[in-house]
Amino acid sequence: MTTHRRAAVLGGNRIPFARQFGPYAEASNQDMLTAALEGLVARHGLAGERLGEVVAGAVIKHSRDFNLTREAVLGSSLSPDTPAYDVQQACGTGLEAAVLVANKIALGQADSGIAGGVDSASDAPIVVPERLRRKLLRLNRAKTAAERAKAAVTIRPTDLGVQVPANTEPRTGMSMGQHMALTAERWGVTREAQDELALASHQNLAAAYDAGFFDDLMTPYLGLTRDQNLRADTTIEKLGSLRTVFGDGPGATMTAGNSTPLTDGASAVLLGSQEWAEEHGLKPLAWFVDGETAAVDYVSGDEGLLMAPAYAVPRMLARQGLTLQDFDLYEIHEAFAATVLSTMKAWEDEEFCRERLGLDAPLGSIDRDTLNVTGSSLAAGHPFAATGGRILATLAKLLHEKGSGARGLVSICAAGGQGVVAILEAA
Amino acid sequence: MTTETLPSLPTIGPLLARAALTARGRRGSEVPGRTLRVENVRVDRHRLAAYQRLTGYAVSDAVPQPYPWVLAFAVQCELMTRPDFPLALPGMVHLENRVTTHRTLDAADPLTLSVTAGSLQPHRRGRTLDVRLEAQVGEDLVWECDSVYLSRGHGTDDAPRGDTAPDAPAGPATVVWRLPDDLGREYAAVSGDVNPIHLHPLAARAMGFRRHIAHGMWTYARTLAALGRTSLGPSTSRVWFTKPVFLPSSVELVRATTAGGDVAALRSRKDPSTTHLVLSLEA
Structure with a gap:
């Protein structure tokens, strides 16, 4: 079944990951993805290069970011002739993006590509409650003054409010x-x-x-040079002293120390065929099997x-x-x-x-x-x-x-x- | 020529107030040979992020090419409000700017900023003043800027013209920006340039303008940002401010790539024959 050519991982780059509301609080997904991408481009000498495609995504995304990855490409030094698209498969987004790029390379539909991902837990979209949203849309659809008045009076003070995205499964209501x-x-x-x-x-x-x-896998960003969440000096005693945050009763075992925190950051991986790598003086690190x-x-x-x-x-x-x-x-x-x-x-x-x-x-x-x-x-x-x-x-x-x-x-x-x-x- | 080192960046508000109060009495044709410098200027990342967002740059560690000018604005104000300075700061018009970045500026770099007032030259509509700004990191000159300001007054009809702006590129608009009424207030908040002509129609009218106008340094930064990443690295940009941008209004960007680099212009959407600025950029 391995009649097609292999795709190689040629390198990667990310920005250090920051805790929610930390140093990246004012950076958008596009800012962070651009920074990760630009670092990768700089390290591998890809400025002005037209790649097969750039595929990335974000889990928490503003509606205005419909073309997030393409916008990041346009903000980078890559050739503006490099196409891009967004994918979203929750926490699997980054790896799924790499599967897609690697498959295209394996099939000969692309010679090179970048797979990446970004998320901000800080710069989150805020939306109005669903009931208010529907009423506002109805108001917007209204054609006559009478219809508008009718739609407007249905909006109650209790409809007002904002919602920030929660880490909750929609179908179960459980985090x-x-x-x-x-x-x-x-x-x-x-x-x-x-x-x-x-x-x-x-x-x-x-x-x-x-x-x-990580020296050749990371670009410092907004003053961070290491992952902010890293606690090099933590001990089993310190971790053991934390109270549990998930689960009920004495059987609960999960704490903030053994669960991942909400984080901001971005990453990007360069993939390519062996020929493309050779033409660009790059060495395959690993094959995407x-x-x-x-x-x-x-x-x-x-x-x-x-x-x-x-x-x-x-x-x-x-x-x-x-x-x-x-x-x-x-x-x-x-x-x-x-x-x-x-x-x-x-x-x-x-x-x-x-x-x-x-x-x-x-x-x-x-x-x-x-x-x-x-x-x-x-x-x-x-x-x-x-x-x-x-x-x-x-x-x-x-x-x-x-x-x-x-x-x-x-x-x-x-x-x-x-x-x-x-x-x-x-x- | 004397060099004076200030203990820190001055506060702009009181300086502008002093400038307004002392505007009337200023006269003379000699600019004191004086350099003001401030050492160890640190970029406030929150202010930088706000500036980047408002001017269309990605939020990052790379300091946009016009930003050291913004940092040094308070020092310029200080220099121009000294009692022996011959020109009145209020009403002064920014005509031209040339900036060279020698290497990418990182937000973590501690900067030494210096401002030197140059000579007065005759101009058709008054007199022009050259001001030189420099930014150093340690001993290295990393950024330099020459600004030309016009002090409006009795002009000299046969005054020699400086470098004229290149022709604005013709052709269709590549980008359209709708500039809101409060753009000047927004930019004042991130840059500290609270000159009343940018803030409100009434304040601008008191200064002889029809309406309030966009900050030239905003239109310059927004145009540079639209040209991509070139100006973040070693490069030189020149800008000629030809006509003010009244707020609110719609402007459009036209650009052309020449052998020497990029040329761009900002023109009125309603009246494309009105060119607000012309900019050239070479790396």
């Missing part, structure tokens, strides 16, 4: 954290295990910064909201003839520490693997020393659509350092009970 708490309980994920994972994330990210790992998406029925309560990657990965493994242990590195997005732990428990669970995944044997466990080795979202933060690009660029560089043939697995859960996963292989 993502509340959903995750149900799954964590189902899999018996302990507070201690979550705090340990969070601690490792901070320690790994801090060590990676100290080693200069495969991608898979999955969705689960979380609405009926049949499955946990963030468990779709647990289904996507085995399907992709089967297609590639690989086992879960055939990877040198694993990047499992830390929406919550409990997400990573529940997913790994599910893969180790014989009953889940037999009944839910239809497998003869469990997928088994993964070596924790190969998981999120330069930290992940718990430490870096998680500007929804920007996480995919952060992980892809990080993993591609890590695999390249390991040497040709090294394999890496990416797993990202997304709102709406969805998941996007991918395989990279060192070039």
Whole structure:
């Protein structure tokens, strides 16, 4: 099935991630995406270059940003002849964008492209309540003075107000954290295990910064040079002292320390064919081998909201003839520490693997020393659509350092009970 | 020539008030040879972001080419309100500006700004004054700017003309901007230039204008921003302010690329024969 050519990850760039209402409070999605894009363009000498396409998106988006990515391209040094489009698949946006670009390259429909994502939890769109919106539209449609008067008098003082977007599933009314708490309980994920994972994330990210790992993956922005959420000096005691914020009663395990905070940031990844890379003096870091998406029925309560990657990965493994242990590195997005732990428990669970995944044997466990080795979202933060690009660029560089043939697995859960996963292989 | 180092950026409001109160008594044909400088000027990122949003730049660390002029405006006011300064600041008209950026300015760079008043020259409609602004980072000159202002008064009909503006590009508009009535107030808030001629029709009428007008430095910045990222890097832009932009109004951008770089003009949407500014940009 690999008759088509391969797409390579050639490099990546992001701006440091900032906490909500932090240094990026006044930056828009377009500002941040432009900054991430421009840094990537500068580092790879792409000024004036016409790329095959730029694909990116944001989860929380203003209606005026219908062409967000194209606008960012026009604000960058790329040739204005570079087409662009927006995608949106919740927290899977960035990785899905990369799947799309890689597929076009593999099919020969494009030679190069940039996949990215951006999100601002600070510069959020504010909308009027639904009831008021409908009444205002009716007022706008009214043709005669009498109709206008009739429409106007229906607007009551109690209709007035503003709404900011909430991190809530529209169909269940529950926040993502509340959903995750149900799954964590189902899999018996302990507070201690979550705090340990969070601690490792901070320690790994801090060590990676100290080693200069991100020097060629990041452009400082608005005075930030490191992810603002990183707590290099946090301890298991400090994490253990935080009160729980999701889940009920004494069984609650999820805290602000083992859940990702709301964050602002942007990322972008450069992909291309081998020929295009050679023509531009660029070296492939890793091949984009495969991608898979999955969705689960979380609405009926049949499955946990963030468990779709647990289904996507085995399907992709089967297609590639690989086992879960055939990877040198694993990047499992830390929406919550409990997400990573529940997913790994599910893969180790014989009953889940037999009944839910239809497998003869469990997928088994993964070596924790190969998981999120330069930290992940718990430490870096998680500007929804920007996480995919952060992980892809990080993993591609890590695999390249390991040497040709090294394999890496990416797993990202997304709102709406969805998941996007991918395989990279060192070039 | 004396150089005086101010302890910090002066506050503009009181200076403009002093300028208004002392406008009548100013006379003379000699500009004192004086440079005012302020060291360690830090860019306030909130003000910069507000400026970037209002002038069409992306919010980023790259300081727009006209911004050091905005930072140094208070120093210019200070220089022009000294008792021995011969011209009245109120009513002075910005005619031309030439800015060279030697390297991309980062918002984190601590700047040393200096302002030097140059000589007076005869002009058809009064006298012109050259003012030189410089920005240094450490010992490096990173940005320099020569402004020409007109002090309206008895003109000299046969006064030599300075460099004339290049012809405004012909052709269709590439961008249309609707400039709102409160643009001057908005820009005053982010730039500190609270000159009354930009704020309200009545205030402008008192100064001899039909209505309030847009800040020239806004129209300049908005036009530069529309030309892309070139002016964020090493480059030189020149602008000639030819006709004021009354508020509110609609203006359109016309541009052309020549061998020497970009040429752009801002003209009235209602009357395209009215050119508000002509700008050239080369990298």
